Amino acid sequence: MGRTSNRARLAAALAGGVPSVVGLLEGRPGLAFWLLVLCEAAVAALVYAADIVGDVAAKWKERAVKGLDQAVLRWLSGFGRKYRDFMLPLLRASEAQGPANTGFYQPDLEEIFVDVSLEPRSPDKAQVGLVGDDHVGGEERRRLWEFLDQPQPQVLAVLGAPGSGKTTLLRQTGREILKQPRRRRRRVPMLLYLRDHVASIVASPRISVAALLRRELARYDIEDPGNWFERRLAAGSCVVLLDGLDEVARQKDRETVAAWVEHQVRQYPRNDFVVTSRPHGYRTARVTGTIVLQVCNFNDSQVTEFVHRWYGALERRITGAADTARQRADKAARDLLDRLAQAPSLHQLTVNPLLLTMMANVHRYRGVLPGSRADLYGEICEVMLWRRQETKKLPVELRGDRKEALLRGLAYRMMEQQTRDVPKDVVTTAIRAGLRRMSREVGVEDFLADVSSNGLLIERESGIYSFAHHTFQEYLAACHVRDKRLAHVLAEKVDDVWWRETTLLYVAGADADGIVAACLESASVTALLLAFDSAEEASELAPELRDRIDGLLDSAYAPDAPADRRRLMAGVLVTRHLRRVVRTAGGARICPQPVTNGLYWLYQKETGWPDPDRQETEHARDEPVRGVRGTDAVAFTNWVNKISGSQAYRLPDADQLADLSLPPCAVWTGTGQELWTRQRNPHQVSDSVLMAAVADDVARWNTALARLLLVHALVEARLLTLQLEYVLDNVRGKAQRRHVRGMDLDVALSKVRQRSKDRPLAIARALERAKGVFGDGRLDEAIDLTRDVVQAVALAPKAERKRALDLGAALARKLVGELPPVLAKVFALPKALDQTATPHRPMGRVLANLFTWLLSGSTTPDNWPARFCEWLCVTSQLPDPLVPTPDLLAPTATAARKEVIALYHAAAEDDEDEEQDVDSGPSAWACVAAVELERVAAPVFERSAPLEPDTVTAIRLAALCLAGEVTDPQEAALCRRFRALAAGVTLLQRRSTGQWQPTEMIILATA
Known part of the structure; x- marks a missing residue:
């Protein structure tokens, strides 16, 4: 009825409003008919649309009212703040998954949290064992926040071994978002433990993550007003x-569940998703489209940080006082870390946060680490096999002790087969019979799935099983031996290294008499080493067996001990010493205990190489050996590798030693040529020390040095006569070549003659005062004769000069014969007395200048030794300090000799150069003296000749005189070499007399 009236009204409107159309239709009934139909259809459509618009408007109004109501409710409820306040304390506590015997306080998560590192890795290559993969956590360590909170949302799968810190990482991530939401793009964390929602997801695979979280919160009477979580998910505000x-x-x-996760990602694509799993579980149910990240092992710095944080949290709760708590925590943490460093088998397990937490708990609440490693391994097996499942309230189909019993049998069988990896059929055979006796409901496949998921037994490759760490295989096998009373099997295998750790784990909780007796009867290095270690770890051992072991150790140090017995015990002691290794931050493994006197003594006896640097005094056996040279450290290392039957040991690098907590000491590094030290270099010799040594030399050799100066005066006077003609001929030739430039030949020759007179007269004047200076009447006659000879050279006629020179030559030979032979040798005096010697500086620049300076100044009998020392040290250009290396002294003497000769020959070739300064380079005497110094010093430096006092003095004085031979700054390296020789012999002298205590030690690292 309504629709008809509408059509009529529309027709009338059209008819009245458009008269031209009506006129057009007159006489055309067909056209009118179709136009009427069209109009009616249009009217109907408009009416229907108006009805729909009205309905939609009503519904939109209702929805707007409801939405506004919900928005007001959400705003008034403050649910975001309530959710934050509820979740923060819920996520604060760390998971309690340590040993059964923990303390009263579980630290808060933030107190002990050490951010684990992540590494992108294929699921098929992810680490499955508790500690296994040494390559996890190399150069690509990254934090979770490097992937989250990016402009583009991420879907991450974090894979890690049991106890690696996956759950802790999620909890801490949630807390960080809640505490500082404004710093994040996605401000709402939504944490769900999938094990708690399996039934809901399986029953309704399309259920949303928001619905599951809402159900979880409902248990705590927290209601989500107005679909708060759905709106946050839709807005992309969630992690x-x-x-x-x-x-x-x-x-x-x-x-x-994996498919459900994928559905949630598709439904809410603007949010970050992170799902955690053990690798074994993820490989069988992967979430597509994820970035897979492997949780890295703790490195040493993370282990240290965690232990200090853990103890800090505990002590703050116990003591309350911040300073006291910090001191107690630091002391306890250092104690635990030191104990772990001394127990390599435990230290390897610290890379796993759960195992590290267990060790910290045991150490804190039992006072020490477990009395034996077996105790700790037992704790670990319990936690991994059933206690964590009980904590998480996961279903347990077979009691934990029964699971362990089955694995003990499997471990023993693997030890018998001497394998770490076995195929699945061997595993099923080993456990099937025992499993049938324990349960009818649990099948072999179910058992394997269970123990594989807990991380103790892992499927390392497809169909190949092994224990997460070989230590657990050895421990479980030892338990099987104890359960089945198979100790006789271990006694039969004392020479088999494969069974060594299993045996030690067995004796930690059992009578070790039979095994130790078998070791002593075998008497091989392997068996004796096992005997010593068994005696230390055994819970029971007969006193007579302990006495026999102690007697063996002492017998190696008896002076008349048979060589084979000493060699055998040396092998045992070397192996025991080097078993205590620690890992540095860079991954190197170092034995932090320095080599002992006892061990070094055995090396000396074994190799027949006594060390003259170390006096035959009584040294405590267990004290570090000190004062060895770098070459000795290298030789000792080679001996260790030989006696241990490997090439595994070397001297450490300096950066590796810097990672250790060593007392002030010096340690040989690398090739044995450099010292690492945290104190003053033990080879450093200051100029004041060297000057004091020279002063002692002069005081002891007062008369000898006076004779040396007289010999120098006689030699120089004699050679000046030979020099005169030589120089005159040389100058005459040069003057003739230069005459064209205006040089007067007569003037030049006159200058040469005058110079040949001035020098002897200066020496003569010095000798006038010599008797009063030397203060030794026995030299008065020699001084007078020397003065007469020198004056004759300058003033007497040629015939008288010849007789005076003959007298002087005889006197010089007599004086040289009265000198200490080694002094005459190093100063090349036999060569200086040779009539054919080159006259230029016959005994060097230092002695020549010293003579006139010393005897022409204010020198008295009381101060002349000090003046002698002062002049010698100044002219040899002493730097401060000198650091000679004993092993490099002999090569330094050789290098210095070669360089002196090379410089001399180079100067001789340039002698025709008009600019050549004949006083700038080494003399012919310096070449000869350098040769003689090397001959005397090298055997002393190489320890093939004794370090006699006269030899030390001669080397020191000659080296300093040679250091002053060259004044050209471009040849400073030669001076440094000679000064190093003087300092080096001083270093050796001070050590040999006990004035300086050596500190160089030997520490070994693994190759």
Whole structure:
């Protein structure tokens, strides 16, 4: 009825409003008909649209009212703040998954949290064992926040071994977002433990993550007003944290949950998603489209940080006083770290946060680390096999002790087969019979799935099983030996290294008499080493067996000990010493205990190489050996490798030693040529020390040095006569060549003659005062004769000069015969007395200048030794300090000799150069003296000749005189070499007399 009236009204309107159309239709009934139909259809459509618009408007109004109501409710409820306040304390506590015997306080998460590192890695290559993969956590260590909170949302799968810190990482991530939401792009963390929601997901695979979280919160009477979580998810404001995909027990259910995760990602694509799992569980139910990240092992710095944080949190709760707590925590943390460093088998397990937490708990609440490693391994097996499942309230189909019993049998069988990896059929055979006796409901496949998921037994490759760490295989096998009373099997295998750790783990909780007796009867290095270690770790051992072991150790140090017995015990002691290794931050393994006197003594006896640097005094056996040279450290290392039957040991690098907590000491590094030290270099010799040594030399050799100066005066006077004609001929030739430039030949020759007179007269004047200076009447006659000879050279006629020179030559030979032979040798006096010697500086620049300076100044009998020392040290250009290396002294003497000769020959070739300064380079005497110095010093430096006092003095004085031979700054390296020789012999002298205590030690690292 309504529609008809509408059509009529529309027709009338059209008819009245458009008269031209009506006129057009007159006489055309067909056209009118179709136009009428069209109009009616249009009217109907407009009316229907108006009805729809009215309905939609009503619904939109209702929805707007409801939405506004919900928005007001959400705003008034403050749910975001309530959610934050509820979750922060809920996520604060760390997971309590340590040993059964922990203390009263579980530290807060933030107190002990050490951010784990992540490494991109294929799921098929992810680490499955507790500690296994040494390559996890190399150069690509990254933090979770490097992937989250990016402009583009991320979907991450974090894989890690049991106890590697996956759940802790999610909890801490949630806390960081809640505490500082404004710093994040996505401000709402949504954490779900998948094990708690398996039934809901399997029953309704399309259920949303928001619905599951709302159900979880409902248990705490917290209601989500107005779909608060859905709106945040739709807006892309969330980080969805899904923990424990691997803890979904049934494979089919796990696949369903993985598909549900994928659906959530598609439904809410603007949010970050992070799902954690053990690698084994993830491989069988992967979430597509994820970036897979492997949790890295703790490195040494993270281990240290965690231990200090853990103890700090505990002590703050106990003591309350911040300073006291910090001191107690630091002391306890250092104690634990030191104990771990001394127990390599435990130190290897610290890379796993859960195992490290267990060790910290045991150390804190039992006072020390477990009395034996077996105790700790027992704790670990319990936690991994069933206690963590009980904590998480996961279903347990077979009691934990029964699981362990089955694995003990499997471990023993693997030890018998001497293998770490076995195929699946061997595993099923080993456990099937025992499993049937324990349960009818649990099949072999179910058992394997269970123990594989807990991380103790892992499928390393497809169908190949092994224990997460070989230590657990050895421990479980030892338990099987104890359960089945198979100690006789271990006694039969004392020479087999494969069974060594199993034996030690067995004796830690059992009578070790039979095993130790078998070791002593075998008497091989392997067996004796096992005997010593068994005696230390055994819970019971007969006193007579302990006495026999102690007697063996002492017998190696008896002076008349048979060589084979000493060699055998040396092998045992070397192996025991080097077993205590620690890992540095850079990954190197170092034995931090310095080599002992006892061990070094055995090396000396074994090699027949006594060390003259170390006096035959009584040294405590267990004290570090000190004062060895770098070459000795290298030789000792080679001996260690030989006696241990390997090439595994070397001297450490300096950066590796810097990572250790060593007392002030010096340690040989690398090739044995450099010292690492945290104190003053033990080879450093200051100029004041060297001057004091020279002063002692002069005081002791007062008369000898006076004779040396007289010999120098006689030699110089004699050679001046020979020099005169030589120089005159040389100058005459040069003057003739230069005459064209105006040089007067007569003037030049006159200058040469005058110079030949001035020098002897200066020496003569010095000798006038010599008797009063030397203060030794026995030299008065020699001084007078020397003065007469020198004056005759300058003033007497040629015939008288010849007789005076003959007298002087005889006197010089007599004086040289009265000198200490080694002094005459190093100063090349036999060569200086040779009539054919080159006259230029016959005994060097230093002695020549010293003579006139010393005897022409204010020198008295009381101060002349000090003046002698002063002049010698100044002219030899002493730097401060000198650091000679004993092993390099002999090569330094050789290098210095070669360089002196090379410089001399180079100067001789340039002698025709008009600019040549004949006083700038070394003399012919310096070449000869350098040769003689090397001959005397090298055997002393190489320890093939004794370090006699006269030899030390001669080397020191000659080296300093040679250091002053060259004044050209471009040849300073030669001076430094000679000064190093003087300082080096001083260093050796001070050590040999006990004035300086050596500090060089030997520490070994693994190759």
